[in-house]
Amino acid sequence: MTVAPLTPDERAALLPALAGWEPAAGRDAIAKRFVFADFIAAFGFMARVALAAEKADHHPEWSNIYNVVDVVLTTHDAGGISHRDVAMARTLDLLAATG
Numbered sequence: 001m002t003v004a005p006l007t008p009d010e011r012a013a014l015l016p017a018l019a020g021w022e023p024a025a026g027r028d029a030i031a032k033r034f035v036f037a038d039f040i041a042a043f044g045f046m047a048r049v050a051l052a053a054e055k056a057d058h059h060p061e062w063s064n065i066y067n068v069v070d071v072v073l074t075t076h077d078a079g080g081i082s083h084r085d086v087a088m089a090r091t092l093d094l095l096a097a098t099g
């Protein structure tokens with residue numbers, strides 16, 4: 001499904017409001033490092049995100065080392081950051097906070 005990338009105005013309004021999310025190096029994407037108490041907390045977060053991602057049909061790129069989960073969000077179908085990434089970033093922040 002084709003999704004529109006964010007306009008410059010939308011970027012300026014939406015992206016700075018995403019706490020801890022930064023531009024990913026070398027590509028049009030946003031990235032955040034989530035740090036948990038231990039592996040099982042990190043993996044629990046990933047399990048909750050997996051369910052939300054499947055429901056939204058929007059999937060993170062991520063890696064996990066013990067208690068750290070590095071996430072990159074972009075929309076391949078848009079060729080860059082879209083509203084779907086902003087929505088998913090908010091969902092991830094919520095799921096990381098609620099445990």
Ligand SMILES: C[C@H](O)[C@H](O)[C@H]1CNC2=NC(N)=NC(=O)C2=N1
Binds near residue numbers: 060077078
């Ligand atoms: C075919 C499938 O629906 C698409 O590839 C969806 C699935 N998940 C996706 N996830 C992400 N992050 N970007 C996409 O463009 C995307 N597109």
